[in-house]
Amino acid sequence: xxxxxxxxxxxxxxxxxxxxxxxxxxxxxxxxxxxxxxxxxxxxxxxxxxxxxxxxxxxxxxxxxxxxxxxxxxxxxxxxxxxxxxxxxxxxxxxxxxxxxxxxxxxxxxxxxxxxxxxxxxxxxxxxxxxxxxxxxxxxxxxxxxxxxxxxxxxxxxxxxxxxxxxxxxxxxxxxxxxxxxxxxxxxxxxxxxxxxxxxxxxxxxxxxxxxxxxxxxxxxxxxxxxxxxxxxxxxxxxxxxxxxxxxxxxxxxxxxxxxxxxxxxxxxxxxxxxxxxxxxxxxxxxxxxxxxxxxxxxxxxxxxxxxxxxxxxxxxxxxxxxxxxxxxxxxxxxxxxxxxxxxxxxxxxxxxxxxxxxxxxxxxxxxxxxxxxxxxxxxxxxxxxxxxxxxxxxxxxxx
Amino acid sequence: xxxxxxxxxxxxxxxxxxxxxxxxxxxxxxxxxxxxxxxxxxxxxxxxxxxxxxxxxxxxxxxxxxxxxxxxxxxxxxxxxxxxxxxxxxxxxxxxxxxxxxxxxxxxxxxxxxxxxxxxxxxxxxxxxxxxxxxxxxxxxxxxxxxxxxxxxxxxxxxxxxxxxxxxxxxxxxxxxxxxxxxxxxxxxxxxxxxxxxxxxxxxxxxxxxxxxxxxxxxxxxxxxxxxxxxxxxxxxxxxxxxxxxxxxxxxxxxxxxxxxxxxxxxxxxxxxxx
Numbered sequence: 001x002x003x004x005x006x007x008x009x010x011x012x013x014x015x016x017x018x019x020x021x022x023x024x025x026x027x028x029x030x031x032x033x034x035x036x037x038x039x040x041x042x043x044x045x046x047x048x049x050x051x052x053x054x055x056x057x058x059x060x061x062x063x064x065x066x067x068x069x070x071x072x073x074x075x076x077x078x079x080x081x082x083x084x085x086x087x088x089x090x091x092x093x094x095x096x097x098x099x100x101x102x103x104x105x106x107x108x109x110x111x112x113x114x115x116x117x118x119x120x121x122x123x124x125x126x127x128x129x130x131x132x133x134x135x136x137x138x139x140x141x142x143x144x145x146x147x148x149x150x151x152x153x154x155x156x157x158x159x160x161x162x163x164x165x166x167x168x169x170x171x172x173x174x175x176x177x178x179x180x181x182x183x184x185x186x187x188x189x190x191x192x193x194x195x196x197x198x199x200x201x202x203x204x205x206x207x208x209x210x211x212x213x214x215x216x217x218x219x220x221x222x223x224x225x226x227x228x229x230x231x232x233x234x235x236x237x238x239x240x241x242x243x244x245x246x247x248x249x250x251x252x253x254x255x256x257x258x259x260x261x262x263x264x265x266x267x268x269x270x271x272x273x274x275x276x277x278x279x280x281x282x283x284x285x286x287x288x289x290x291x292x293x294x295x296x297x298x299x300x301x302x303x304x305x306x307x308x309x310x311x312x313x314x315x316x317x318x319x320x321x322x323x324x325x326x327x328x329x330x331x332x333x334x335x336x337x338x339x340x341x342x343x344x345x346x347x348x349x350x351x352x353x354x355x356x357x358x359x360x361x362x363x364x365x366x367x368x369x370x371x372x373x374x375x376x377x378x379x380x381x382x383x384x385x386x387x388x389x390x391x392x393x394x395x396x397x398x399x400x
Numbered sequence: 401x402x403x404x405x406x407x408x409x410x411x412x413x414x415x416x417x418x419x420x421x422x423x424x425x426x427x428x429x430x431x432x433x434x435x436x437x438x439x440x441x442x443x444x445x446x447x448x449x450x451x452x453x454x455x456x457x458x459x460x461x462x463x464x465x466x467x468x469x470x471x472x473x474x475x476x477x478x479x480x481x482x483x484x485x486x487x488x489x490x491x492x493x494x495x496x497x498x499x500x501x502x503x504x505x506x507x508x509x510x511x512x513x514x515x516x517x518x519x520x521x522x523x524x525x526x527x528x529x530x531x532x533x534x535x536x537x538x539x540x541x542x543x544x545x546x547x548x549x550x551x552x553x554x555x556x557x558x559x560x561x562x563x564x565x566x567x568x569x570x571x572x573x574x575x576x577x578x579x580x581x582x583x584x585x586x587x588x589x590x591x592x593x594x595x596x597x598x599x600x601x602x603x604x605x606x607x608x609x610x611x612x613x614x615x616x617x618x619x620x621x622x623x624x625x626x627x628x629x630x631x632x633x634x635x636x637x638x639x640x641x642x643x644x645x646x647x648x649x650x651x652x653x654x655x656x657x658x659x660x661x662x663x664x665x666x667x668x669x670x671x672x673x674x675x
Binding site: 032 | 419425429432437479480577580
């Protein structure tokens with residue numbers, strides 16, 4: 001039964017399982033989509049979608065599949081089979097002349113019917129299936145639930161499902177858009193590795209289990225130990241404080257707030273750099289001259305078990321990245337080119353990623369595309385969106 | 401729609417959108433748990449109360465905390481009590497069954513009549529929690545190894561689950577649920593909701609207050625947007641203080657009722673100065 005829709009959904013990235021699809025079919029059999037396409041749309045949303053972030057994918061697929069459908073004939077035959085089987089009959093159809101389900105077979109006929117009815121009709125009719133009126137299921141009128149037809153006055157209460165889908169009201173919930181602090185926090189909460197999963201000795205007394213075992217043992221003491229459960233993740237975050245980052249400052253502020261509020265890391269260190277990392281790392285985002293530590297000091301003191309996150313647009317002039325004395329900042333004379341420092345970071349910290357606030361689709365086109373390209377060859381780079389953040393954090397967690 | 405089950409259309413004190421009521425009815429008809437997500441203050445928890453009242457069923461609330469385990473909902477084997485009883489020679493120590501205390505899910509299964517079971521804020525618990533309940537919610541039964549009993553639901557309860565999206569829920573779990581996202585109500589719906597709570601509110605005051613409310617919600621970078629309950633409290637404060645509606649546009653009285661964070665109040669003040 002219109003399996004093409006199923007595959008279209010999957011193509012749009014909505015991971016509909018066979019089980020969900022079967023559930024939808026059984027819902028249709030039970031006649032739960034009584035009000036036609038609108039009802040069907042509602043069912044799809046309830047059954048096939050698991051998260052508000054995916055509503056937009058459904059909307060897109062729905063719009064694509066049903067948009068051409070202007071008259072019932074355009075609909076796949078199978079689709080109508082169950083629509084006609086729908087058990088519903090309107091409770092309130094009173095001034096009936098036609099039959100519910102007596103659908104109009106094309107637009108021209110619909111228009112003709114409208115004209116005819118205009119001639120024929122002499123009084124107000126509500127809740128019906130035939131006359132032009134309100135709150136009915138006839139194809140003419142407004143405020144009703146007929147699924148196709150001409151709206152006469154009023155505003156669409158049950159706007160056609162296709163139209164609703166076309167509005168894409170849930171676009172903002174897509175996970176590839178910008179983040180707020182809370183979403184950042186959620187992403188970072190995934191950045192944890194419990195020592196319980198690692199190979200350490202069972203050293204903590206599990207009081208609950210001890211009491212339970214002892215009681216089950218009729219009061220003979222039975223001690224139970226467990227592995228300590230602590231997050232072992234140590235994190236070093238390096239922020240770009242350079243001028244080109246200013247337009248992303250609101251986004252980066254949110255990221256900063258989120259990370260610094262997370263208390264579950266075993267250790268968390270922040271440093272800043274200006275466009276690229278050289279022999280000094282700044283302690284503050286203002287990158288003031290002198291307010292710094294040696295980069296080698298940081299690298300010597302933070303062991304390779306640290307996970308490193310770079311946040312920056314990676315856009316700079318070629319010389320800033322590749323050349324000795326290339327640093328553009330006042331009073332800095334770097335003996336090593338920036339890219340050398342980045343390589344050293346990468347070789348010391350196996351778990352390191354780069355988050356770029358510039359959307360990934362523009363990495364090849366923006367001003368700094370050359371340096372973005374060079375840096376991407378060193379660090380896995382992700383855009384700073386929910387999806388990008390999730391992917392990057394996953395990268396930090398997998399064992400190679 | 402088929403008449404083999406009772407239909408939910410909202411109750412006197414709870415305004416429900418058409419989409420939500422049909423999601424509830426679909427969940428009841430398909431005998432699947434209904435998962436409700438949405439911003440805080442959109443009435444997720446209230447929904448279960450409303451469904452229970454409208455269908456005239458008992459409501460059993462299992463409110464989940466960070467320490468809750470799936471087992472807690474099924475039953476508790478009170479071994480400590482049994483140990484005490486054994487030491488002091490009290491109670492029926494031989495009968496393990498008398499130390500089995502049913503959890504909320506157990507209670508819902510044991511009920512003779514159909515009940516509404518609310519599993520509130522499921523995302524508060526451990527990540528594995530929803531997975532541990534898959535079998536029980538699917539088959540509506542669980543096994544107690546201590547007494548070698550299988551507890552089976554006498555009448556399949558209507559299960560409503562709420563989530564604040566603090567944690568991702570596992571896919572396997574999501575796939576078994578009917579999902580509904582309660583969007584934040586628009587001005588019209590909100591006016592309807594307010595009317596349910598304060599039927600005698602002056603029209604002018606309501607209109608002005610709603611305008612301020614939605615203006616505040618539209619301010620970017622707010623850390624915590626005010627929700628329905630904040631609006632209701634605020635309206636009550638306005639009425640009690642006898643604020644003239646005309647003044648609302650110029651200044652915002654009682655901002656602390658709407659905004660719960662200092663930064664947000666500062667942000668709002670700085671924005672209104674810029675006007």
